[in-house]
Amino acid sequence: MTLRNLKLENFRNIKKRIFEFDSLVNVIIGPNASGKTNILESIFLLSTGKSFKAKIEEEMINYDASLARVEGKLEFEGNREIGSGGNLDKPNVSSFRQANSLEVVLTRGEIDIGGDKFEKAPRKKLLVNDISKRLVDFAGNLKTVLFGPWDMDLVTQSPALRRKFLDNVLSQVDREYRRSILSYEKGLKQRNRLLLRIREEGLSRSQLLFWDRLLIKNGDYISRKREEFVDFANKLEIGSNFNDFKLEYDKSAISEARLEQYAQEEIAAATTLVGPHRDDIIFKAKNSNQKERDLSRFGSRGEQRMAVLWLKLSEFCFIEMISGDKPLFLLDDIFSELDHEHRKIIFDLLGRKGNYANFSLGQSIITTADDHYIGGFASFLMIKL
Numbered sequence: 001m002t003l004r005n006l007k008l009e010n011f012r013n014i015k016k017r018i019f020e021f022d023s024l025v026n027v028i029i030g031p032n033a034s035g036k037t038n039i040l041e042s043i044f045l046l047s048t049g050k051s052f053k054a055k056i057e058e059e060m061i062n063y064d065a066s067l068a069r070v071e072g073k074l075e076f077e078g079n080r081e082i083g084s085g086g087n088l089d090k091p092n093v094s095s096f097r098q099a100n101s102l103e104v105v106l107t108r109g110e111i112d113i114g115g116d117k118f119e120k121a122p123r124k125k126l127l128v129n130d131i132s133k134r135l136v137d138f139a140g141n142l143k144t145v146l147f148g149p150w151d152m153d154l155v156t157q158s159p160a161l162r163r164k165f166l167d168n169v170l171s172q173v174d175r176e177y178r179r180s181i182l183s184y185e186k187g188l189k190q191r192n193r194l195l196l197r198i199r200e201e202g203l204s205r206s207q208l209l210f211w212d213r214l215l216i217k218n219g220d221y222i223s224r225k226r227e228e229f230v231d232f233a234n235k236l237e238i239g240s241n242f243n244d245f246k247l248e249y250d251k252s253a254i255s256e257a258r259l260e261q262y263a264q265e266e267i268a269a270a271t272t273l274v275g276p277h278r279d280d281i282i283f284k285a286k287n288s289n290q291k292e293r294d295l296s297r298f299g300s301r302g303e304q305r306m307a308v309l310w311l312k313l314s315e316f317c318f319i320e321m322i323s324g325d326k327p328l329f330l331l332d333d334i335f336s337e338l339d340h341e342h343r344k345i346i347f348d349l350l351g352r353k354g355n356y357a358n359f360s361l362g363q364s365i366i367t368t369a370d371d372h373y374i375g376g377f378a379s380f381l382m383i384k385l
């Protein structure tokens with residue numbers, strides 16, 4: 001799958017522009033504040049239906065506009081079997097071409113229809129081939145792996161970020177996971193509200209039963225899938241630089257028995273104390289004596305960053321394994337964050353060189369403000385801002 005082109009209209013600082021992409025390496029180069037991260041944000045929006053940085057979606061609309069539009073054209077090459085891993089170099093002879101268009105339209109709740117008149121409009125519209133879709137059906141059509149400077153602290157930052165990471169990976173390849181997460185989060189809010197009323201108003205605990213069942217059912221699915229990803233990452237072999245990393249799934253299981261066990265504490269705290277919203281994943285590395293250490297506490301900065309890169313590559317391979325499609329690899333300005341050795345690993349991965357000759361990324365879009373890094377790429381399409 002290739003993102004052939006991207007059309008932006010009033011998306012943040014970009015008034016109107018069309019970008020054409022190569023099916024392998026694309027480098028977007030431009031000075032600070034020229035809109036590089038914004039472009040990747042718009043691609044991520046096409047992929048997930050959400051922003052990775054906006055608190056309020058309206059932020060993405062250009063200051064002077066009432067409507068923003070992001071449009072992408074996808075191209076599929078080769079009739080690859082699902083789960084076969086796929087290979088862009090050797091498209092199947094009976095290959096088909098099927099262009100798909102994805103579109104996101106954002107408004108501030110109304111649009112200017114001229115003559116100082118305004119008309120009510122949905123704040124966000126998601127379209128596949130010009131047909132309006134719900135978020136669960138829009139997300140995942142374009143699969144992406146995003147890696148930016150903000151990911152560098154994934155090992156050490158709060159568990160919420162690591163759960164968000166897991167949700168993003170699994171949501172891209174699993175519609176049932178997308179549905180389960182939405183349902184679980186809604187249910188959790190309702191259950192917490194009830195717990196508060198039980199504490200404050202003496203409401204009967206039997207009221208919880210419906211929400212208990214809903215959380216157990218969806219929670220079960222969520223933790224099973226999270227476990228699958230962790231197992232996959234632990235078995236994956238990418239190259240000697242990454243062999244010593246491991247993830248440990250710190251699961252907060254949810255069941256009738258566990259909810260019963262925490263019943264009194266939950267009422268006192270007016271919050272649900274067990275379930276996947278309390279999950280975490282712990283990064284570990286094997287020492288030469290095969291003992292494992294927790295990288296958040298006993299890892300060097302460089303090791304922690306390598307572990308994050310390993311996690312992103314695991315995400316890439318997982319999405320490819322499940323969907324048969326290589327996700328689009330988005331790298332935002334990470335070269336300045338990395339030392340020489342780590343930069344070389346990225347260049348080798350992108351150029352399928354050295355240790356990583358067997359590891360093949362598909363299409364990637366890389367941004368940088370500094371043109372002295374681009375010497376590291378073997379061949380690429382340059383896009384100037």
Ligand SMILES: Nc1ncnc2c1ncn2[C@@H]1O[C@H](COP(=O)(O)OP(=O)(O)OP(=O)(O)O)[C@@H](O)[C@H]1O
Pocket residue numbers: 011012013014030031032033034035036037038039059060061062063064333369
């Ligand atoms: N809604 C908006 N309307 C207009 N401009 C916006 C909007 N939101 C953000 N911007 C501007 O977009 C500019 C570019 O942002 P962006 O983060 O994409 O730059 P960048 O090229 O990634 O820069 P850097 O190299 O520093 O990371 C910023 O100056 C920001 O003020």
Ligand SMILES: [Mg+2]
Pocket residue numbers: 036037038332333
């Ligand atoms: Mg940026």
